[in-house]
Amino acid sequence: SPLSLVVLMFAAAISAVAQESKPASPESPTSAPASIEVAVPAYQNTHCPVMGRPASSKLFVDTTFGRIYVCCAPCNKKIRADTEATYKAAYPKTTKVGNTICPVSGKKIEAGSPVITLQGREINVCSDACVKKALDNAQVVLVKVLNPKAKIVGNKTCPVTGAAVEPNFIVMIGDDVVHLSSQKCIEEVQKSPQEVLAKAKALAAK
Numbered sequence: 001s002p003l004s005l006v007v008l009m010f011a012a013a014i015s016a017v018a019q020e021s022k023p024a025s026p027e028s029p030t031s032a033p034a035s036i037e038v039a040v041p042a043y044q045n046t047h048c049p050v051m052g053r054p055a056s057s058k059l060f061v062d063t064t065f066g067r068i069y070v071c072c073a074p075c076n077k078k079i080r081a082d083t084e085a086t087y088k089a090a091y092p093k094t095t096k097v098g099n100t101i102c103p104v105s106g107k108k109i110e111a112g113s114p115v116i117t118l119q120g121r122e123i124n125v126c127s128d129a130c131v132k133k134a135l136d137n138a139q140v141v142l143v144k145v146l147n148p149k150a151k152i153v154g155n156k157t158c159p160v161t162g163a164a165v166e167p168n169f170i171v172m173i174g175d176d177v178v179h180l181s182s183q184k185c186i187e188e189v190q191k192s193p194q195e196v197l198a199k200a201k202a203l204a205a206k
Contacts, residue, residue, distance in 0.1 A: 036173060036174050036193045036194055036197075037172075037173075037174060038171060038172070038173055038186075038189055038190050038193045039171070039172045040057070040170070040171055040172070040183075040186060041139060041142065041143045041147070041170065041172055041177075042057045042067075042069075043066075043119050043120075043121070043142050043146060044057060044060070044067065044069040044119070045068065045069050045090035045091055045119070045120070047071075047090075048069070048070045048071035048072075048075055048090075049068065049070075049079070049086040049087070049088075049089035049090035050070060050071075050075040050078045050079065050086065051070075051071050051072070051075060053071035053072075054071065055069035055070055055071055055090075056069060056070070056071060056072075057069065058183070059071070059072065059073060059075075059076075061076050061079040061080060062138070062168055063079070063083045063087065064083070064135055065083065065084075065087040065091075065117060065118060065119065066118035066119035066138040066139075066142070067119060067138065067139070067168075068083075068086060068087055068090045069090070091119055091120035093120060094117060094120055094121070094122055095120060095121055095122065096121075096122045097121050097122060097123050097124070097145050097146070098124075099123060099124050099145045100124075102124070102125050102126035102127075102130055103123065103125070103134065103140075103141045103144040103145050104125055104126070104130035104133045104134050104137075104141070105125075105126050105127070105130055107126045108126070109124045109125075109126055110126065113125060113126050113127070114126075114127065114128055114130070114131050116131055116134055116135060118134075118135075118138050118141065118142055119138070119142065121142065121145070121146070123141060123142075123145055136167055137167045137168065138168060139167075139168040139170055140152065140167070140168070140170060140177065143170070143172070143177055149175045150172065150175055150176075150177050151175050151176050151177065152177045153176050153177060153178050153179070153197075153200045153201055153204050154179075154204045155178060155179050155200040155201070155203040155204040156179070156203070156204075157203045158179070158180050158181035158182075158185060159178065159180075159196045159197075159199035159200040159203060160180060160181070160185040160188045160189065160196060161180075161181045161182070161185060163181040164181060165179035165180060165181050166179070166180070166181060166182065167179075169181065169182060169183055169185075171185075171186055171189050173189065173193045173194075173196065173197045174193075174197070176197055176200075176201075178196065178197060178200040179200075
């Protein structure tokens with residue numbers, strides 16, 4: 001009957017609308033990719049040891065004690081002129097990390113092993129040979145001992161510029177630590193983190 005035909009057409013229309021309103025499945029090519037966090041690890045002093053003002057996470061001097069963060073560029077010269085004194089002012093307290101695995105070699109820490117101090121943290125290394133390597137790669141060492149989830153990608157070439165990486169210029173993409181050639185690369189990493197991470201892993205595999 002005409003009435004039955006109308007009912008059937010209405011039901012079909014409702015079904016079509018319901019199908020269109022369903023959210024895309026995870027496998028759907030139209031699904032948005034999952035977001036991934038990009039961060040620069042910074043276990044920093046809160047105040048500039050020269051001026052006493054809040055320190056900037058983007059302004060620092062790399063020293064044998066790790067990074068000393070400052071409030072403005074002119075303070076860098078004073079940091080270099082008296083590194084030990086300004087370090088003590090920046091990190092007045094020292095905390096023992098108590099790591100049982102060497103962050104350089106991956107070997108177990110034995111009794112009497114050397115201890116280094118980086119940015120207010122006492123960190124154990126397994127041998128004298130690891131001391132210099134730890135000091136030269138302070139930011140990676142801090143990440144390893146303070147963030148158990150961190151995974152070092154190990155790329156020697158910057159995935160952004162194609163140049164050789166600098167030891168202490170790193171970024172975390174999710175839980176992966178990627179080396180960069182310059183801190184200026186961070187902006188490019190933030191634009192396409194998944195692509196940068198994939199490229200860094202490919203470079204590390206070569």
